[in-house]
Amino acid sequence: SPFPPGWTSHADEASNFIYYVDHDRQTSSWENPLVPHLRRIVEIGRGYLKHPAHDYFEEQKDILWHQHKHALDAWHGPFTDTEGRQYFVNTSENVSSWQDPRVDAQYIFELEAGLLASLEEVLPSPGDLLEENPWQDEFGAEVLTFDGGPGSTVRSNGGFGATARSNGGWFRANSQTSFGSSASFSHPGSNLAQQIAKKERTIVMREMKSAAKRLETIQLDEEETQRLAFAKKVEERRRRRAALRGAGGSGGAPDGASAAKGSGATLEGMPEFDAGSRAAGGAPALGSSG
Numbered sequence: 336s337p338f339p340p341g342w343t344s345h346a347d348e349a350s351n352f353i354y355y356v357d358h359d360r361q362t363s364s365w366e367n368p369l370v371p372h373l374r375r376i377v378e379i380g381r382g383y384l385k386h387p388a389h390d391y392f393e394e395q396k397d398i399l400w401h402q403h404k405h406a407l408d409a410w411h412g413p414f415t416d417t418e419g420r421q422y423f424v425n426t427s428e429n430v431s432s433w434q435d436p437r438v439d440a441q442y443i444f445e446l447e448a449g450l451l452a453s454l455e456e457v458l459p460s461p462g463d464l465l466e467e468n469p470w471q472d473e474f475g476a477e478v479l480t481f482d483g484g485p486g487s488t489v490r491s492n493g494g495f496g497a498t499a500r501s502n503g504g505w506f507r508a509n510s511q512t513s514f515g516s517s518a519s520f521s522h523p524g525s526n527l528a529q530q531i532a533k534k535e536r537t538i539v540m541r542e543m544k545s546a547a548k549r550l551e552t553i554q555l556d557e558e559e560t561q562r563l564a565f566a567k568k569v570e571e572r573r574r575r576r577a578a579l580r581g582a583g584g585s586g587g588a589p590d591g592a593s594a595a596k597g598s599g600a601t602l603e604g605m606p607e608f609d610a611g612s613r614a615a616g617g618a619p620a621l622g623s624s625g
Contacts, residue, residue: 418598
């Protein structure tokens with residue numbers, strides 16, 4: 336299933352738009368339940384670009400796992416109802432579920448870890464990101480570093496020629512400093528440097544397209560959510576006008592916090608948290624399993 340355990344998707348009869356049902360909480364939403372996790376990964380990627388580090392993604396993976404473990408602390412069980420069925424109780428959110436919450440946490444974590452791995456593959460390495468920022472010498476002049484060799488740099492020095500910096504230190508050169516047998520650089524914005532940068536961007540874009548295939552479905556759902564939000568407002572306005580005219584409104588897609596109707600999805604039989612019976616050691620009020 337492309338959704339976390341306990342979630343299903345359905346089409347609204349009136350608009351044919353897709354909405355999502357959380358059977359544990361007996362609520363429904365226009366937003367794909369995986370979209371918040373995708374947003375989280377995107378924010379992690381932005382953080383890496385601002386503060387690149389070799390162990391950044393591994394640290395973020397550990398943070399995500401500890402967050403899931405902390406969320407699991409609120410779950411208790413399994414308990415058994417009068418019919419011998421096992422259920423789990425979340426004392427923080429006052430909900431109960433037939434699903435083992437550890438399965439849900441593992442599913443989400445593996446999804447997040449896979450997305451992080453894809454980001455790490457397609458994003459530049461910390462060294463490459465640092466090289467993109469101009470290095471300055473003690474006089475504040477910008478120095479462009481090339482991949483021609485360790486410590487090989489060249490900078491523009493106005494009308495006084497070029498100053499190259501090698502491993503041994505600084506030395507003066509002519510207006511064009513030669514690196515290798517055929518490449519010459521007169522200033523940081525040389526054509527060859529631009530060609531190298533263009534080729535690197537092409538490679539990165541190709542890799543990003545490959546990784547984007549894994550995110551395509553979720554991204555489309557996120558875009559669809561924005562369209563559905565507008566369509567929902569239009570539909571609600573139409574129903575209010577119909578009600579004022581005495582025509583009444585027909586049932587359709589759910590509100591953001593209510594279960595959908597007329598979709599073929601049944602919410603009966605899902606466990607509900609009962610504080611009184613829980614305190615007495617009994618199972619929460621349960622209907623027939625559906």
